[in-house]
Amino acid sequence: MSTIKITFDDKMYETEPGLTVIQAADRLGVFIPRFCYLEKLSPLGGCRMCLVTLKGVPKLQTACTTPAKDGMEIITRSEEIHKARKAMLEFQLAQHPLDCFYCDKATECDLQDLTYLFADIEHRYDFPPHKRGTVYENRLIERNLERCVHCERCIRVCGEIQGAHAVNATKRGRVTEMREVPGGGECQYCGHCIDVCPVGANLDRLFTYGGRPFQMEMGDSICPYCGCGCTVSLNMRDEKLVRVRPGVDTGVNKGSLCARGRFGWGFVHDPARLTRPLIRKEGKFVEAGWDETLLYVATRLEKIIKEKGPGVVGGIGSVRSTDEANYLFQRFLRTVIGSNHIDSSARLNYAAALAGWLGTKEDAREATFENVREAHRVLVIGADPLETNPILGLAIKAMQNRGGTLWITDPRVTLTTRLSNRHFPISAGAEVPLILALARAGLKDPSLSEFRDTDLAARTGLSSEDLAELAAFLEEDAAKTVILAGRGVTQAPFGATAISLLLRLAATKGASYLFTLDKNNERGSCEMGVLPDRLPGLAPLSEKARFEKAWGGRIPETPGYSAYEMLQAAREGKLSALYIMGENPLVDFPDTKFVEEALGSLDFLVVQDLFRTRTASMADVVLPAASFAEKSGSFTNLEGRVQRFPSLIPTEEGVRADARILVELSRKMGKGFALKNIASLRAEIDSLVPMNGTRRKLEVMGPPLSLPGAEMHWGPGEDPDYPYVLLLTSSLYRNGSMSNRAVGLKKAQQKACVLLNEGDAAVLKTGEGDKVMLISKYGEIQVGVKLCHEIPGGTLQMPEGFSDANPKSLLPHELDQVSRTPMARFVRVKIRKI
Amino acid sequence: MQGTMTAKFSEEMLKRIEEILKRYATKRAAVLPVLYLAQKEFGCINDTALAAVSRALKISRADVYGLATFYSMFHEEPLGRNVIFLCDNLACTLLGAESLRDHLEKKLDIRMGETTADGRFTLKNAECLGACGQAPVMLVNDDFYEGLTEARIDEVLEKYK
Ligand code: SF4
Ligand code: SF4
Ligand code: SF4
Ligand code: FES
Ligand code: FES
Numbered sequence: 001m002s003t004i005k006i007t008f009d010d011k012m013y014e015t016e017p018g019l020t021v022i023q024a025a026d027r028l029g030v031f032i033p034r035f036c037y038l039e040k041l042s043p044l045g046g047c048r049m050c051l052v053t054l055k056g057v058p059k060l061q062t063a064c065t066t067p068a069k070d071g072m073e074i075i076t077r078s079e080e081i082h083k084a085r086k087a088m089l090e091f092q093l094a095q096h097p098l099d100c101f102y103c104d105k106a107t108e109c110d111l112q113d114l115t116y117l118f119a120d121i122e123h124r125y126d127f128p129p130h131k132r133g134t135v136y137e138n139r140l141i142e143r144n145l146e147r148c149v150h151c152e153r154c155i156r157v158c159g160e161i162q163g164a165h166a167v168n169a170t171k172r173g174r175v176t177e178m179r180e181v182p183g184g185g186e187c188q189y190c191g192h193c194i195d196v197c198p199v200g201a202n203l204d205r206l207f208t209y210g211g212r213p214f215q216m217e218m219g220d221s222i223c224p225y226c227g228c229g230c231t232v233s234l235n236m237r238d239e240k241l242v243r244v245r246p247g248v249d250t251g252v253n254k255g256s257l258c259a260r261g262r263f264g265w266g267f268v269h270d271p272a273r274l275t276r277p278l279i280r281k282e283g284k285f286v287e288a289g290w291d292e293t294l295l296y297v298a299t300r301l302e303k304i305i306k307e308k309g310p311g312v313v314g315g316i317g318s319v320r321s322t323d324e325a326n327y328l329f330q331r332f333l334r335t336v337i338g339s340n341h342i343d344s345s346a347r348l349n350y351a352a353a354l355a356g357w358l359g360t361k362e363d364a365r366e367a368t369f370e371n372v373r374e375a376h377r378v379l380v381i382g383a384d385p386l387e388t389n390p391i392l393g394l395a396i397k398a399m400q401n402r403g404g405t406l407w408i409t410d411p412r413v414t415l416t417t418r419l420s421n422r423h424f425p426i427s428a429g430a431e432v433p434l435i436l437a438l439a440r441a442g443l444k445d446p447s448l449s450e451f452r453d454t455d456l457a458a459r460t461g462l463s464s465e466d467l468a469e470l471a472a473f474l475e476e477d478a479a480k481t482v483i484l485a486g487r488g489v490t491q492a493p494f495g496a497t498a499i500s501l502l503l504r505l506a507a508t509k510g511a512s513y514l515f516t517l518d519k520n521n522e523r524g525s526c527e528m529g530v531l532p533d534r535l536p537g538l539a540p541l542s543e544k545a546r547f548e549k550a551w552g553g554r555i556p557e558t559p560g561y562s563a564y565e566m567l568q569a570a571r572e573g574k575l576s577a578l579y580i581m582g583e584n585p586l587v588d589f590p591d592t593k594f595v596e597e598a599l600g601s602l603d604f605l606v607v608q609d610l611f612r613t614r615t616a617s618m619a620d621v622v623l624p625a626a627s628f629a630e631k632s633g634s635f636t637n638l639e640g641r642v643q644r645f646p647s648l649i650p651t652e653e654g655v656r657a658d659a660r661i662l663v664e665l666s667r668k669m670g671k672g673f674a675l676k677n678i679a680s681l682r683a684e685i686d687s688l689v690p691m692n693g694t695r696r697k698l699e700v701m702g703p704p705l706s707l708p709g710a711e712m713h714w715g716p717g718e719d720p721d722y723p724y725v726l727l728l729t730s731s732l733y734r735n736g737s738m739s740n741r742a743v744g745l746k747k748a749q750q751k752a753c754v755l756l757n758e759g760d761a762a763v764l765k766t767g768e769g770d771k772v773m774l775i776s777k778y779g780e781i782q783v784g785v786k787l788c789h790e791i792p793g794g795t796l797q798m799p800e801g802f803s804d805a806n807p808k809s810l811l812p813h814e815l816d817q818v819s820r821t822p823m824a825r826f827v828r829v830k831i832r833k834i
Numbered sequence: 835m836q837g838t839m840t841a842k843f844s845e846e847m848l849k850r851i852e853e854i855l856k857r858y859a860t861k862r863a864a865v866l867p868v869l870y871l872a873q874k875e876f877g878c879i880n881d882t883a884l885a886a887v888s889r890a891l892k893i894s895r896a897d898v899y900g901l902a903t904f905y906s907m908f909h910e911e912p913l914g915r916n917v918i919f920l921c922d923n924l925a926c927t928l929l930g931a932e933s934l935r936d937h938l939e940k941k942l943d944i945r946m947g948e949t950t951a952d953g954r955f956t957l958k959n960a961e962c963l964g965a966c967g968q969a970p971v972m973l974v975n976d977d978f979y980e981g982l983t984e985a986r987i988d989e990v991l992e993k994y995k
Contacts, residue, residue: 165893168900181895183881789842789889 004070009077021063021074022050032076033085033114035092035198036151037064040255041160047151049114051084052076060084086118094125097146105200107213111149130175137180139747140189140205140263145177148201154178154193161256163397163419164188178202188732189259189748190390195245206263206744210235210242220247221645222635224320224628225260225735227517228252228369228391229637232261234629234648241268241629241649252369252637258390259732263744267627268649270741272611274624275654285622290656290664297621298668300604304577305337310556314341314566314575317530318582318658319350319519320738321625322633323642324681325658326521326528327536328673329581332662335553336671340541340560341575344530345583347563348590350522351531352490352819353515356499358538359705359818362507367482367514368639373398376480379473380408381502382431382488382825383516386415387730387799389638392484392516393419407473409434409462410488411826412727412797413755413790424470427461428725428795428826429714431488432498434460434467436708439501441471443508450710459714478510486516488825494708496819517638518735524636528685533559537689538700550688553671562820563589564813567598577604581658582625584613584737587806590824591778591813608661613737624655627738631657632678644682705818722828726754726774726796726807734801752802753786757793761785766833773832774798776810782834796829841885847875851890861891869902878909906961914949914956916994919973922959925966934970935959937984941991954995 003014008030015024020043025032035047045065052063055073060081063074075081092111100106115121132145152169155178159165166186170179178201180187194202210216216235223230231251235243244265249255267273277293278285288296304312315333317326326344333342343351372378372395386393396406397419408420411430417423426434437456440448457464474481483506489495506513517523529536535547535555544555561569563585569575571594578599589595599605599618607619616622632647651657656664659681666673675681716725733749734740754774756766766772770785774796783798783805791797798807810829813822843851851868858864868887869879876883879902888895902908907919920938922931935946938957942950949956965971968980972987979990 159897165897168894168896170900170903172900172904179896179899181881181884181899186894186896 004068006068006070007073009075015068017068017070019068021052021054021061021066021068021072024068025063025074025076030076032063033117034064035110035114035149036153038153038157038196040249041153041156041196044152044156047149048088049085051081051088053078053081082118086121089114089118090121090124092149093121094123094127095130095146096149097129099147102209103144103147103200104203104207104209105147105197109200110198132175132177135179136205137182137184138187138205140744141187141191141194142203142205142208143178144201144203145179147199148176148178149199150176150178151198152178153196153198154202157192157196158187160401161394161397162188162190162192163394164190167193188390189263189744190257191259191262192256195255204243204262206266207235207243211237216242217648219646219648220250221629221648222520222643223257223261224520224635224738225264226258226389226520227522227638228389229520229635229639229641229643230257230261230391231643232257234265236649239649241265252639252641253391253394256391256394259745259748260390260735260739260742263748264739264742265629266743266745267610267738267741268629270611272741273627273652273655274610274612274616274622275652277624277654278612278619278622280620290654293621293623294661294665294668297606297623297665300620301337301577301579302669304604308576310338311341312574312576313337313339314343314561314569314578315339316563316566316578316580316583316585317342317344317525317528319344319346319522319525320582320736321521321525321658322631323521323524323528323636324633324678324685325581325662326525326530327685328659328662328675328681330529330531330536331551331673332666333579334535334555335548335551336666336669338554338556340532340556340558341566341569342530342532342560343563343566344522344525345519345563345585345588346522346526346530347819347821348588348824349487349490349821350515350517350526351562352496352816352821353485353499354526354531354538355496355702355819356490356705357503358700358702359496360500360503360507361701361704362504364503364506365510365512366640367512369395371512372396372482372484372514374402374480375399375482376404376477377473378404378406378482378484379470380406380410380416380420380484381435381486382410382490382492383484383486384410384412384414384416384730385484385486385516386419387732388486388518388735389516390732392514392638407470409460409470411795412729413788414729415732424462424466425792427459428716428727429492429823430460432492432494432708432714434462434470435489435498435501435505437467438471438474439505441468442474442505443501445504447707452710455710474505474509474511481509481511483511483513484516485513487518490515490819491821491824493714493814493816493823494712494818495816495821495823497705497707500705515638518730520637521635523638523640524634524642527636527689532562532565534700536685539689540700540702547688550684564815564820564822567595570598570601573601576602577606578602579606579608580615580619581608581662582610584609584615586615586618587613587803588736588808589813590808590811590822592806592809593779594813608658609737611737611741623661625661626651626655626657630655631659633659634682716826716828719828722776722830724760724794724796724829724831725826726776726798726810726829727826728807728811728824729797729799731799731801734799734803736801737803739801740803751784752799752805752807753784755788755791755797756785757791757795758787758789759793761787764831764833766831771834773834774807774810774829775832776827776829778812778827779809781805781807781809796831841882842889843872843875843886847871848890862893862897865891865893865898865901866905869898869905869908873908877912880910880912906958914953916954916975917956917958918991919958919960919963921961921963921965921969921971923962923966925962926970929969931970934972934982934984934987937987941988955991
């Protein structure tokens with residue numbers, strides 16, 4: 001690469017071309033003060049703190065907007081420059097309230113630091129103070145209008161990076177105020193405007209007066225919410241979390257976080273956290289000691305195994321817990337209990353994607369976040385990354401900012417469809433026929449010849465021109481194309497088959513792919529062998545000898561039940577005991593009634609969790625588990641990155657990490673794991689799963705997947721008794737029991753609501769805020785109405801994950817025959833006004 | 835926010851917006867003329883107007899709000915039936931705008947920025963109206979009046995009911 005030569009203060013440097021003067025200075029370690037410049041934002045040139053002299057140019061120039069050119073001679077220190085910068089600072093200070101004493105930004109404030117640097121600042125202005133005060137219009141961010149230095153970093157970060165455009169300069173002039181629109185509603189609570197503010201004008205309201213930096217300890221961890229796996233910096237005071245921030249431009253998130261990562265930590269210190277094991281005695285929970293409880297669990301399990309054999313015991317591992325705990329969990333089930341009935345809620349998504357991957361011979365390139373940022377085209381099928389995986393969403397926005405194009409096929413109206421350059425509104429449940437049509441166009445595979453394009457087009461609801469354009473989208477520029485797929489595909493009938501076709505398509509064209517994963521360790525739990533038919537590293541059961549040798553026990557030969565098969569078996573009396581680690585199927589699994597009956601039919605249910613969830617309330621034994629902040633281990637993100645994190649706060653007395661519970665229980669059952677700590681556990685995993693994360697495609701591959709019949713129907717069909725189609729959506733502000741215990745997320749959005757078309761609302765005579773009852777064949781829920789002009793008549797949209805109204809209880813649990821994943825994207829309902 | 839998903843322009847205004855959009859390369863560029871229509875339709879730039887503009891032009895409400903609060907001729911509160919803009923910049927001030935302001939305030943029994951109880955007039959100050967040669971000047975709705983005196987003002991205001 002060519003370089004340019006520039007001179008700073010008579011010293012010659014070489015640097016890369018294409019930088020501004022301030023960028024070159026930063027790279028070379030030359031100091032230039034600034035308020036408005038920030039590398040990740042477009043230059044503004046507003047604060048004039050960065051003034052420098054360019055030799056040969058009469059007036060001072062702003063270093064942040066001046067391109068550095070070969071041969072340029074720049075002066076950064078002189079009497080003139082000092083005076084000019086000081087004058088700018090004087091101007092800022094003339095209106096500043098100087099309330100550093102109780103400003104949460106103090107000691108981390110650029111205005112303080114620069115004032116300290118310039119020290120002898122005059123105060124010649126005698127403006128009347130602008131009593132603009134502080135506004136609390138945003139439920140999570142305090143905006144102190146008086147401290148603002150008008151650098152507009154908040155406006156730019158909100159528009160350019162977050163894409164929310166929620167904050168803008170209002171009443172521009174002498175009293176410019178950085179405000180949201182009255183009534184708000186556009187902020188996505190990423191909190192990025194807090195981090196970039198050079199002063200204490202945007203502050204975290206969950207933190208207010210939480211402590212000075214020197215009173216806090218800070219440590220990096222991994223966000224426990226979604227599959228992005230963002231790096232979070234936990235701030236602790238007196239061993240309690242007081243704030244979460246992104247690391248300084250570290251991790252996959254590069255200095256961004258979403259609302260969950262930043263404001264969702266409240267569950268860690270929620271008073272409802274379990275701190276003592278509970279044993280059900282005569283129908284009631286009583287607190288017990290750990291020793292007693294684990295002995296009780298061991299005895300009950302041993303008795304059941306003795307009477308009915310190990311095949312009546314199953315386990316649900318956790319998409320929330322660490323790789324290490326999941327590894328131990330399946331080892332416990334397989335060798336201590338002797339059962340392959342192991343699964344997790346990854347069955348609802350990633351397990352189906354994995355089934356598709358395992359059934360594909362061709363090896364398509366898996367994308368990284370970086371690939372998405374640098375892509376030219378992204379095609380999203382049946383996913384809403386802006387809600388499920390917000391930081392992946394930001395990578396897509398960054399791609400668009402660089403001129404890239406986002407196309408999406410989705411029956412719903414979502415944040416991602418709104419962001420897209422083109423939205424193809426397919427019919428509900430039409431992801432699979434769409435992929436079949438794309439595969440027919442792109443693969444020329446004779447086995448697809450029984451499908452007719454016109455039939456497929458009719459089922460997708462798109463015109464054949466649209467389909468042709470979509471097919472053509474994948475033909476060009478494939479090396480810079482990323483295909484993103486999510487639950488719209490994985491939760492469809494023949495979803496795994498469709499994934500397999502999509503991967504073949506990607507491999508054939510040379511495009512790369514990624515799956516959106518709602519939960520933080522969906523991928524890790526599967527890769528650690530929390531699957532009924534796969535061992536750690538996705539090894540097939542035929543490789544079991546290697547594991548038996550290492551574990552010193554026997555692994556059953558035949559695959560076990562998947563999640564819903566376990567529940568079905570429980571209902572039929574074929575499964576007597578279930579051990580659930582960190583999952584809440586009663587809320588997170590479709591068909592609540594079915595799940596409840598199944599759990600109710602068990603002889604013995606153990607639930608290990610942070611909270612007494614609805615599932616835990618049905619248990620015979622509840623074991624209080626540690627949160628991510630209180631344990632160490634690793635999570636595997638949606639790219640397959642295995643990210644380790646340390647334990648940063650001590651566990652409460654009575655709470656134990658998942659892995660420790662499993663080790664101790666194994667000892668009580670007389671087959672104790674010889675493990676000292678997480679490091680030795682990690683070493684064991686690494687020895688058994690070489691190159692954890694990079695899967696050995698050919699060795700683990702399964703047989704190709706069967707295709708649906710040409711007559712197959714996918715959509716919700718017709719039913720005059722249930723005239724509306726309810727489409728399930730995802731919400732940034734909730735994805736399970738932790739989020740429902742996080743005060744910050746509850747502030748961001750209090751309750752779930754159902755989106756209803758304006759015209760439908762008029763017919764139903766209901767309006768915004770009214771309560772309605774949604775009734776399906778499987779259940780009913782009560783929920784508030786929100787009107788929407790974008791969604792088509794006859795459809796409703798409602799988010800999953802809110803504890804106040806759970807649309808999963810409206811769903812059936814029909815399973816896909818390949819992946820055993822329930823189809824859970826839509827259901828027919830009727831609406832009753834209340 | 836309540837109702838922001840449903841706020842919209844009337845069919846007639848939407849047609850006029852279509853026409854306006856033809857003149858610009860991007861929707862964002864049309865925000866000022868569209869805000870002007872919104873003020874006509876909704877009486878002022880209130881939440882509904884902001885939401886309707888945002889929906890019509892696909893830009894955020896905060897961005898519309900930032901613009902609307904910069905230009906003094908967009909109002910967040912509903913105005914009287916007639917709006918008086920009295921210039922208070924240099925030339926007009928030198929030629930007596932201050933005493934005209936006092937006169938108007940007294941006559942209408944309101945302060946600058948306020949609306950009469952019967953809703954007949956709103957009194958606003960204006961930045962230079964670009965007619966310094968004829969100072970002092972005022973604007974009543976879309977009509978321009980120059981070389982003002984107290985008597986002339988009394989006479990002019992009679993025309994506006
Ligand atoms: S929190 Fe994020 S979305 Fe909200 S105003 Fe700040 S930058 Fe914008
Ligand atoms: S609020 Fe902070 S980031 Fe925004 S303009 Fe003011 S000083 Fe800059
Ligand atoms: S994108 Fe996912 S991992 Fe990142 S902060 Fe948000 S919830 Fe956490
Ligand atoms: S940093 Fe250059 S003008 Fe603000
Ligand atoms: S100062 Fe009044 S018109 Fe110019």
